[in-house]
Amino acid sequence: MGLNPSSQRELLQFLYDQAKRSGHVTDDFLERLLQREEKFPTGLELPGYNVSIPHTDAECVKKEFIAIATLNTPIPFYLMEDKGKQADVSLVFMLGLKNPHDQLEVLKELIGLIQDKDKVAQLVSASSKDDVFQTLHTASIRK
Numbered sequence: 001m002g003l004n005p006s007s008q009r010e011l012l013q014f015l016y017d018q019a020k021r022s023g024h025v026t027d028d029f030l031e032r033l034l035q036r037e038e039k040f041p042t043g044l045e046l047p048g049y050n051v052s053i054p055h056t057d058a059e060c061v062k063k064e065f066i067a068i069a070t071l072n073t074p075i076p077f078y079l080m081e082d083k084g085k086q087a088d089v090s091l092v093f094m095l096g097l098k099n100p101h102d103q104l105e106v107l108k109e110l111i112g113l114i115q116d117k118d119k120v121a122q123l124v125s126a127s128s129k130d131d132v133f134q135t136l137h138t139a140s141i142r143k
Helices: 008-021 029-039 100-114 117-124 129-139
Strands: 065-078 086-096
Touching (some): 008 029, 008 086, 086 100, 086 117
């Protein structure tokens, strides 16, 4: 909660380190994530807050997870719908999913969640993991 990365790479490195330490990802997860983000950016410009949903190939995932990061100071991500434009992102959902069907379902759930301005505001202002879990629980998203 309330991270202060100076760049997108620093944020993704931090999230990767957490996932790697807990045994969720392979050694090449970060490099593959960065490569995918370069080719297929994941930033989404929304009313109120901008969001990013970085993810990569299933073979880089040992145990499924969704990592959520809220940023005290937004950082730029290139936009999904226009690779030439950036948006300052305050909320990041890094996905580590093994099954392509699960990716589609989780993405649908996340899109529904991030279209709810109140839920996004609650996540961005969350001060604890419990606050995040409570917000996700009331949004009916996987935990």
